Amino acid sequence: xxxxxxxxxxxxxxxxxxxxxxxxxxxxxxxxxxxxxxxxxxxxxxxxxxxxxxxxxxxxxxxxxxxxxxxxxxxxxxxxxxxxxxxxxxxxxxxxxxxxxxxxxxxxxxxxxxxxxxxxxxxxxxxxxxxxxxx
Numbered sequence: 115x116x117x118x119x120x121x122x123x124x125x126x127x128x129x130x131x132x133x134x135x136x137x138x139x140x141x142x143x144x145x146x147x148x149x150x151x152x153x154x155x156x157x158x159x160x161x162x163x164x165x166x167x168x169x170x171x172x173x174x175x176x177x178x179x180x181x182x183x184x185x186x187x188x189x190x191x192x193x194x195x196x197x198x199x200x201x202x203x204x205x206x207x208x209x210x211x212x213x214x215x216x217x218x219x220x221x222x223x224x225x226x227x228x229x230x231x232x233x234x235x236x237x238x239x240x241x242x243x244x245x246x247x248x249x
Contacts, residue, residue, distance in 0.1 A: 186210025
């Protein structure tokens, strides 16, 4: 009996931590703006640094591209797994989609179509806006 209770508590803790992690992978608008400002400030700092090299700029650009890609796929995962997703995070999903390279947009559209069909009743305005962006 004790083992069953321990197992249930472990399962509940695991479920809660997975939900918390999935929410953390799709940043809010304010978090995205702060991160983008951080990238801008780093770029300005590099331009003002006499010792800055083109490799520093490329590293920063790669970091920004990686952040954008992770933001999109993190938000896709968030909307797939969240029991009661926050519809305001669709704007982050949309931003992440728009920042993807053209080679990645085909696969991304397929994933977004699935999300739109799944969440159209919960977030109708947001899904309609996303559909317009995808065209």
